[in-house]
Amino acid sequence: MSELNELYQQVILDHNKNPRNFREIENADRTAEGNNPLCGDQLKLYLRLNGEIIEDISFIGSGCAISKASASMMTQAVKGKSIKEAEKLFEEFHKMVTGKMDVEVEENHLGKLKVFAGVLEFPARVKCASLSWHTLRAALNNEKTASTE
Amino acid sequence: MKQAVSFFDVWKIRQDFPILSENVGGKPLVYFDNAASSQVPKVVIERISKYLSQEHANIHRGVHYLSQKATNSYEAARERVKRFINARDPSECIFVRGCTEAINLVAYSFGKAFIQEGDEILITQMEHHANLVPWQVVAEERKAKLKIIPMNENGELILEEYESLLSERTKIIAITHVSNALGTINPIKEMIKIAHKFNIPVCVDGAQAVPHLKVDVQDLDADFYAFSGHKVFAPTGIGVLYGKKEWLEKMPPYQTGGGMIRRVTFEKTKYAAIPEKFEAGTPPIMPAIGLGAAIDYLDSIDFNAACEYEKELLEYATKSLCEIEGVRIIGNAREKASVISFVIDGIHPHDIGTILDKYGIAIRAGHHCAQPVMDFYNVPATARVSLAFYNTKEEIDKLVEAVKKTIEIFS
Incomplete structure (x- = not known):
């Protein structure tokens, strides 16, 4: 069951149980909703910007362990980063979970987010892992909703 | 004993x-x-394979040998469906793509003929989207009202509430026979009997029932009964709408085109009789024959x-x-x-x-x-x-x- 252990690593289970930045932000500059209609996963993302910098970011919602942990870790990863850096991370994350980049070989800035590389073995779950990232991009593009359908 | x-x-x-x-x-x-x-089952796979390797042609069109053979096989499948659900006549069994299309057909066609502004359509709280959204759309289009029969915590319909929702405004009732999400078997025979006291027809979503129960549409006295082949050991791409002849004959076609006409001129088209009236275009011949074989299989066990x-x-x-x-x-x-x-x-x-x-x-x-x-x-x-x-x-x-x-x- 190595693939299962690869998917449900301790860090993912921990973020599922105790999601970070799991709250609303009053007076957020940007918000966006993400839906995965197939699963019923839904989350709402809040952003506070200071110029080009993501000063604060948070989310609320419900979903499976993968989508919740991914959202939690995404908020940690982009908090304090510039919009450009966040977009770069989105690209790298997307390449990783869709198998277009080997994170062990190619240079990247994913760091802890590499735990989601295991999702590749579970095609049905790629959308769960990327939902929060699509929602982030929607928020940055000033769109109100993102869907992984 | x-x-x-x-x-x-x-x-x-x-x-x-x-x-x-x-x-x-x-x-x-x-x-x-x-x-x-x-x-x-293997017998269905083999039957499909035999059809494709030895009998395949378009139906109801050619005078040639293969077309005749394919037509016979297709109509034999309809005959099997008739037996399977105990319809009065094979013409009451319309082949469609699946249960969803069957319900869409009824909602569209019945709605067009019989539902008007201020009328009411009754469905239940436990419907699959396939027996909900088509009625919602018809209600919106015809300016009718969609009303919901509630259920209790156990997932059983509350029959007292059902009766109180019926009125002369109610034009049709759509109920699932077995809930796909909860497994509940609804007392549809009883519910149909009550509806008929008010002369209201009932459309039953039987997708989850046919694989688990012996269904007899005459005994249930259902006006419409829909199911899918792929939930009853047949391939995908085939479903059945059973409808009482007296309703089907009064309803307009759902789709139009080839295969469903009697005479076409630029001024006017006369439609074919049922079931062809509701089977525009080339039907899913191979899946229908597969369904016939699946029914044979169920008969054999x-x-x-x-x-x-x-x-x-x-x-x-x-x-x-x-x-x-x-x-x-x-x-x-x-x-x-x-x-x-x-x-x-x-x-x-x-x-x-x-x-x-x-x-x-x-x-x-x-x-x-x-x-x-x-x-x-x-x-x-x-x-x-x-x-x-x-x-x-x-x-x-x-x-x-x-x-x-x-x-x-x-x-």
Whole structure:
């Protein structure tokens, strides 16, 4: 069951149980909703910007362990980063979970987010892992909703 | 006198389904997603193969040998469907793509002919989106009102409320025979009888009923009865709409084109009689013949014994799952088909589904196209185990072990 252990690593289970930045932000500059209609996963993302910098970011919602942990870790990863850096991370994350980049070989800035590389073995779950990232991009593009359908 | 219990040899039955000896990810397949699609017996695969290799041509068109042969096979399948659900006449059995198309046909065509502003359409709280959205659309288009028959915590319709919702404004009632999300078997015979006291026709979604119960549309006195082939051991792409002749003849076509006409000029088209009136274009010939073969297969086994065996499996699975701490079953109707929806505290159904899959166990995780049911129970989704007569107690034991492992991973 190595693939299962690869998917449900301790860090993912921990973020599922105790999601970070799991709250609303009053007076957020940007918000966006993400839906995965197939699963019923839904989350709402809040952003506070200071110029080009993501000063604060948070989310609320419900979903499976993968989508919740991914959202939690995404908020940690982009908090304090510039919009450009966040977009770069989105690209790298997307390449990783869709198998277009080997994170062990190619240079990247994913760091802890590499735990989601295991999702590749579970095609049905790629959308769960990327939902929060699509929602982030929607928020940055000033769109109100993102869907992984 | 002691009732004779017929012996059901599940191991022999399993030999009829080639896919059941497949491995998935190195584990023997345990297929518990029968409510989504059932598996196909060898005789059906062989029948389809024979059709494609020896009989394939378009139907009702050619004077040539193959076209005639294909037509005969297609119409023989309709005859089998007629027998299967005990329709009065094969012309009352319309071939469509699936149960969804069957209901869309009724909603569109019946709606156009009989539903007007201020009228009411009655559905239930436990409908699959397929028996909800088409009625919602018709209600919106015709400026009619959609009313909902409520259910109780166990997932049973509240019949007293049902009666009080009926009035002269009610034009049609759409009810599922068996709930795909909860397993509830609704008392549709009784409900149809009540509706008919008010002269209201009833459209039954039978998708989840036909694989588990003997359905007799005349005994039920259903006005419309819809089901899909792929849930009753046939391939995808074929479904049936049964409709009473007196309704079908008064309803306009759902789609138009070739195959459904009597005479076409630029000024006017005269339509063919039923069932052709509702079968525009080249129909799904191969899947229909597959459905005919699946019905033959069901005739060849002891279906009553299969149903009894399934009941035993349902009881065993329910009891086994209930014994696991943290597992909660959603839908506890007294009358249930072999569908079990469950949730586990703190674990999302999708994570359950992924982990079970690694043990070779196929279940469905999600909202089961019944979001109002999920809303009623205040859950985003459930894990659903749906059984067929080829499943075994050993497989249920494997499920229990895998569910325990899932809980362990998340503990």
